[in-house]
Amino acid sequence: MRAVVMHETGGPDVLQLEDVDPPEPGEGEVLIRVHAASVNPVDWKMRRGGPGRPLPAVLGIDASGTVEASRAEGFGEGDEVFGRASGAYAELATAPAGQIARKPAELSHEQAAAIPVAGMTAWQGLFDHGGLERGQTALIAGAAGGVGHFAVQFAHVAGARVIGTGSSRNRDFVLGLGADEYVDYTQQDVGEVVSGVDVAFDTVGGETTESLLPTVREGGILVAIAGAP
Structure with missing residues (x-):
């Protein structure tokens, strides 16, 4: 199969399209024929030399495609799925059954592949770390971004x-996604x-993190995913 392989860390030029042996799914995993994969910050951070897979490595953890083979209950050959996979920058990738779901028919593979990491990050930030509850107020910086636009929708549906x-x-x-108010930081x-x-x-980091501190009530929570507050 073809895959984008990294033999050393560095700039984008270290990513090479090569022919490699296909991966084999383990027990409880499926083999996905990848139709679309997305690029997340963790991918370029690993490419630059951050903690990651041993080299040579195939990056990519978001994928959408069709089940080629299954060693997991609940998924069979031909199922259209999306979720977190191992080595998604390839024609074939493996994924644990617990980290994938069936792709909604109304979503394209490209749309579905953009969901897993960004969507999970938004959910974890708001609810697992922020403890957001119905009736509370959530302020989302970078509300139109990959993570931010999911956060707006999640918070809205949660009744915040x-x-x-x-x-x-x-x-x-952003207002169309369900935000009640919008602040133009340029004005x-x-x-x-x-x-x-x-x-x-x-979701922005840098000076934005500091600018949010005065907005938080006493006892409130600031969750930052783009740098330490």
């Missing part, structure tokens, strides 16, 4: 009051116009 931040061009998009200082936030979720 949602405030998103971003530039003016993303206002209608306003979020720390001056927002207060009493129960959970602030920072």
